[in-house]
Amino acid sequence: SQKIEQNSEALNIQEGKTATLTCNYTNYSPAYLQWYRQDPGRGPVFLLLIRENEKEKRKERLKVTFDTTLKQSLFHITASQPADSATYLCALDNLDANKLIFGTGTLLAVQP
Amino acid sequence: DARVTQTPRHKVTEMGQEVTMRCQPILGHNTVFWYRQTMMQGLELLAYFRNRAPLDDSGMPKDRFSAEMPDATLATLKIQPSEPRDSAVYFCASGFSRGADTYEQYFGPGTRLTVT
Structure with missing residues (x-):
């Protein structure tokens, strides 16, 4: 069966450390993978997109890797801040590039 | 600052009632x-x-459920009749398609629906 798995337990880290979130998928062959941030009571906000032929993408303190052999994406936030605390969702396309399938998200809590 | 807007933000209704949610996508998104x-x-x-x-x-x-776009500035999602299992947050998102694909999506604030 098809699955997208993200750490179901909350990730607690200390301010200034690097947060690493994992997204694993099974029985999908995505052309690209996206990461979104969601704050309580709000809609998801797009952060980064990485294509299947890209190994790594960076944007300011964010870095995403995409390993199609391992079927895994890693999302890193360097020099984390309490303001980075949120739920982070990964999403991938399912044959139709317009149809995003979302993971259930990982709650990140950055302690001051 | 272009945003997707949704109304209502909260809706509480009784089972069997019709619910209509509205969305205004970002201008220029298709x-x-x-x-x-x-x-x-x-x-x-x-x-x-x-x-x-x-x-x-x-x-x-x-x-x-039924969804429509009467014009480019309005999308609607209707539930008739509503059931308790429809209780959820409903999000509208818009994006711009380049060729056949839409990449990043911009989400609205959501409509929190509670059906009793």
Whole structure:
């Protein structure tokens, strides 16, 4: 069966450390993978997109890797801040590039 | 600052009643999506439109849900009759398609629906 798995337990880290979130998928062959941030009571906000032929993408303190052999994406936030605390969702396309399938998200809590 | 807007933000209704949710996509975006989010199922795609035409509504319960785009500035999602299991947060998102694909999606604030 098809699955997208993200750490179901909350990730607690200390301010200034690097947060690493994992997204694993099974029985999908995505052309690209996206990461979104969601704050309580709000809609998801797009952060980064990485294509299947890209190994790594960076944007300011964010870095995403995409390993199609391992079927895994890693999302890193360097020099984390309490303001980075949120739920982070990964999403991938399912044959139709317009149809995003979302993971259930990982709650990140950055302690001051 | 262009944003997707949704109304109402909260809706409490009784089982059997009709519910209509509205969305104004970002001006210039040609693709509109409807999602439902629950704790159990997460974020699920219900339907999406390209240039106001419905392209896929396979995620939507057809017997009670309907989605339309009367014009480029308005998308609607209707539930009739509503049931308690429809209780969820409904998000609208819009994006701009380059060729056949839409990449980043911009989400509205959601409509929190409670059916009693």
